[in-house]
Amino acid sequence: MANISKSKQFLVRTVLVAGSTVATLIGAQSFALFDQRAQLTPQVAPTVSTQTLLPVQQPTTEILHQAPSIIILRQPQSALPNVRPVVNTPAIIPPNPQISAPAPVIVQQQQQAPATSRSSR
């Protein structure tokens, strides 16, 4: 009796597993056929109803204001002082020759001394 019961259980399990396997195979095949039909069938764009409740505004891509990458702080000058040094001899002497510099002194001060960035001299 126990053996018959075990055999029955085994049979039931086998049927269940086999059945689900077959169902899976059939389902996969159906999806494959569906995909195949979809590729062959031309897609028809859905029509848009002309009865709209609100007017549709097309987005604009025109750039109205663009942050400039180069800023003009001062326009070209019409008259500039003559920056070329006057030459009387073949050699040009710099305006501030520093052959002998004053003795350096360390001082304490209340506020930062003015510092200026200029081309090296």
Add this chain to the structure above:
Amino acid sequence: MKALYHFSFRAMGCMVEAQLQTDQDGTALLAALPAQFEALEAQLSRFRSDSDLMKLNARAGQWTFVSEVLYQNIAAAKQAARLTNGLYNPLVLPALIASGYDRSFEKLGEVPSGKVGAIGDWHAIQLRRQTQEVCLPAGSALDLGGIAKGWTAKLVADQLAQYGACLISIGGDIAVRGAPLGETGWNISIADPDRSVPICELTLHDRAVVTSGIDYRRWQTVDGQPRHHIIDPRTGQPAETDVRTVSIVHPHAPTAEAFSKAVLLLGSRLGLEWLNQQWDASGLVVCSDGAILSTSNWLVNMQRNLV
């Protein structure tokens, strides 16, 4: 209690200015600077025939052991060349000498014309970190005039920053660390080459501002040909440009120096457009026609516009 110390002296062919706000012995800290600058010049100057740099130049084409200071400067120079795609090229010394700049500027004498100097390929500068050796391309010669001031400004600023907020200016190439008490940064003016009034004032902290130009170091050859000290490595001649001065703000002083050369060589428009593409860099240009242009991010640092 913190005190603000100020010290000016002459070194590297220009005025050096140091400001330090500290509660330590500021006088002693700043008094040590002239000797430090002298030691650096002994290694880096092309105007001293016995400098480490000139000894290296004499051995171009051969592997040569160099000092740590010289090694770092050459590495910085090669990096600057890389960042500017060769617009900054440290191998311009033969061209500089051929154009007449063969001695310290205040000692320039008669300058012959018509000479052109060859410029080596910076890619061919070889470095060996482990043995601290350098090999320059054969026949080439190195000049560190376009990087050494920025490198030194960074070195000294980092050194002094251990003791407090500081500003170091080497001929107008400025590096700052921190800010004076009660301030958001150090106030720095940008000189106008055409006027006694500055162009603008900046407030900077932990930044560098470097100005390069063709407005000061200029001379003529015996037959009246104008010359200046910014060599265009593409031609071997002094640069032909509409830029009179260019000022660059950047976190790294040597990079600011290299960028200033690149912008000057590219010209005002192309140069500023190129600068706009570089990370964390801003610039201002004074053109030969008197116009002043800047990158848009220059305005962030600008405290006052005086033009």
